[in-house]
Amino acid sequence: CSRIIAVANQKGGVGKTTTAINLSTAMAAVGREVLIFDLDPQGNASTGLGIERKNISAGSYEVLIGDESLHSAVVKTEIPHLSIVPASSDLSGAELELVGAKRREYCLKRAFAESKCKFDYILIDCPPALGLLTLNALTVAQGILVPLQCEYLALEGLSQLVKTAERVKKTFNPNLKLQGIVLTMFDSRNNLSALVSEDVREYFGRTVYKAVIPRNVKVSEAPSHGRPVLLYDFNCPGSQAYVHLAAEVLRREEEL
Amino acid sequence: CSRIIAVANQKGGVGKTTTAINLSTAMAAVGREVLIFDLDPQGNASTGLGIERKNISAGSYEVLIGDESLHSAVVKTEIPHLSIVPASSDLSGAELELVGAKRREYCLKRAFAESKCKFDYILIDCPPALGLLTLNALTVAQGILVPLQCEYLALEGLSQLVKTAERVKKTFNPNLKLQGIVLTMFDSRNNLSALVSEDVREYFGRTVYKAVIPRNVKVSEAPSHGRPVLLYDFNCPGSQAYVHLAAEVLRREEEL
Numbered sequence A, B: 001c002s003r004i005i006a007v008a009n010q011k012g013g014v015g016k017t018t019t020a021i022n023l024s025t026a027m028a029a030v031g032r033e034v035l036i037f038d039l040d041p042q043g044n045a046s047t048g049l050g051i052e053r054k055n056i057s058a059g060s061y062e063v064l065i066g067d068e069s070l071h072s073a074v075v076k077t078e079i080p081h082l083s084i085v086p087a088s089s090d091l092s093g094a095e096l097e098l099v100g101a102k103r104r105e106y107c108l109k110r111a112f113a114e115s116k117c118k119f120d121y122i123l124i125d126c127p128p129a130l131g132l133l134t135l136n137a138l139t140v141a142q143g144i145l146v147p148l149q150c151e152y153l154a155l156e157g158l159s160q161l162v163k164t165a166e167r168v169k170k171t172f173n174p175n176l177k178l179q180g181i182v183l184t185m186f187d188s189r190n191n192l193s194a195l196v197s198e199d200v201r202e203y204f205g206r207t208v209y210k211a212v213i214p215r216n217v218k219v220s221e222a223p224s225h226g227r228p229v230l231l232y233d234f235n236c237p238g239s240q241a242y243v244h245l246a247a248e249v250l251r252r253e254e255e256l
């Protein structure tokens, strides 16, 4: 059935949404059928793909609590082979509501289990926390893809994330693997990026993708046009890096 | 008693921790007695001030749930007049634990009420979410200081934050005011920063501080040395901007 990847990192602003949008766009461009599931109450993945939040009646909140089936909440984007389940505004209350639910970490897994396998890949854009929303994503996913900003504070949080993933693997989801780490906002003008990159490759080895996403202003301009940077400016360094990342992710998938 | 300011924004990576650390350092430098309360499970404010998290027995978690008094958890930093209540690792579970508590939004307010007023200012570094930890900070604070990254996606989340603050003001804390918005990571090389800055000043007027924090690599290097950028490199544009911000914040305080 579908291969489910959680794009997660509790550190804020490291490029989770940007990676979820552009990696999925590049995978759709080579004919994979891809779904983005926007599990962040900020709804940035929906915005970045031009979906107006106020027009959404059923979104990721309704699917999570079981009011809507996965398929009834799927919305097509303007990009062929790419669909999204957008974040509805009720999602910001979901974390508190779920706490009392039975088997609260499995809500998303239950919702995905009912769906027929229409997609090759489902990418879940997670909020910047290790709360119940992210735990639900890690319980249903087979892999975690970790965007890591090339900054010192972002490096600090990595061990907390890895520990949480191991706890989820042991308690809720034995299939969970660390799919890979992608370095983001790499700035070749300063030493800090090179130091962080060396540190991470030394410690995590092959788990770190060769593709590195450079800091590139076109990437941050694209969301204001409601389009992935791959459509906004295909030839910019940011887009090219996401194309290489997609190729590397797909190649590793075929090796499995 | 103490003036309590919550440094909050649910968008991740916008400069909440960096602003809490450097604004409080600049205020301490002019003789104000300042406390940083690290309410983010990532504990970046503690790291940025050189506090080793593994040495912490009682921190913000213990104060929040009432196991320790505020004063017993205060730790002096190497900076005169600046202290911190560091984030202990249990804080990541606090959000789920608090849900069942009575009057769960008032836990921090109860903890602060018992303390004797030793500080002129208490700055609370909030996590990137509008969950129970941030709600506790907004319920005890008199003002919210909002760091706003000069990026399109960061602008998107501002209305959600303002709505939440109004809800907290009505339900939990009638004293709560929007203290001010500070523009961060302003990059004069690209249009996006100028566009976001114009938009925000047009909509929020005087609430936006005149001081603007530029994107400056020294700022992101400082945490790896466990020191605020004001100590790491006082003459860099980032430090100078935080000195101007502190002067502006204190001037407005005196006007109240």
Ligand SMILES: Nc1ncnc2c1ncn2[C@@H]1O[C@H](COP(=O)(O)OP(=O)(O)OP(=O)(O)O)[C@@H](O)[C@H]1O
Residues within 6 Å of the ligand: A011, A012, A013, A014, A015, A016, A017, A018, A019, A040, A044, A126, A127, A128, A184, A185, A186, A213, A214, A215, A216, A217, A219, A220, A221, A223, A238, B010, B011, B012, B013, B128, B151, B152, B153, B154
């Ligand atoms: N390679 C890049 N170059 C320049 N800007 C980037 C790049 N990647 C992301 N950005 C910008 O940095 C900001 C943070 O990225 P993004 O919102 O994708 O991170 P996030 O991890 O999803 O944040 P959050 O933790 O709030 O969910 C956004 O404004 C985005 O446009």
Ligand SMILES: Nc1ncnc2c1ncn2[C@@H]1O[C@H](COP(=O)(O)OP(=O)(O)OP(=O)(O)O)[C@@H](O)[C@H]1O
Residues within 6 Å of the ligand: A010, A011, A012, A013, A128, A151, A152, A153, A154, B011, B012, B013, B014, B015, B016, B017, B018, B019, B040, B044, B126, B127, B128, B184, B185, B186, B213, B214, B215, B216, B217, B219, B220, B221, B223, B238
């Ligand atoms: N003015 C600046 N210039 C350059 N880098 C900056 C600046 N301000 C902050 N940074 C860097 O950007 C990253 C995000 O900043 P910071 O961690 O303070 O944001 P935050 O809002 O506290 O993040 P979170 O949402 O994860 O709590 C950090 O690596 C920090 O060092």
Ligand SMILES: [Mg+2]
Residues within 6 Å of the ligand: A016, A017, A018, A040, A044, A125, A126
């Ligand atoms: Mg995001």
Ligand SMILES: [Mg+2]
Residues within 6 Å of the ligand: B016, B017, B018, B040, B044, B125, B126, B127
């Ligand atoms: Mg922070």
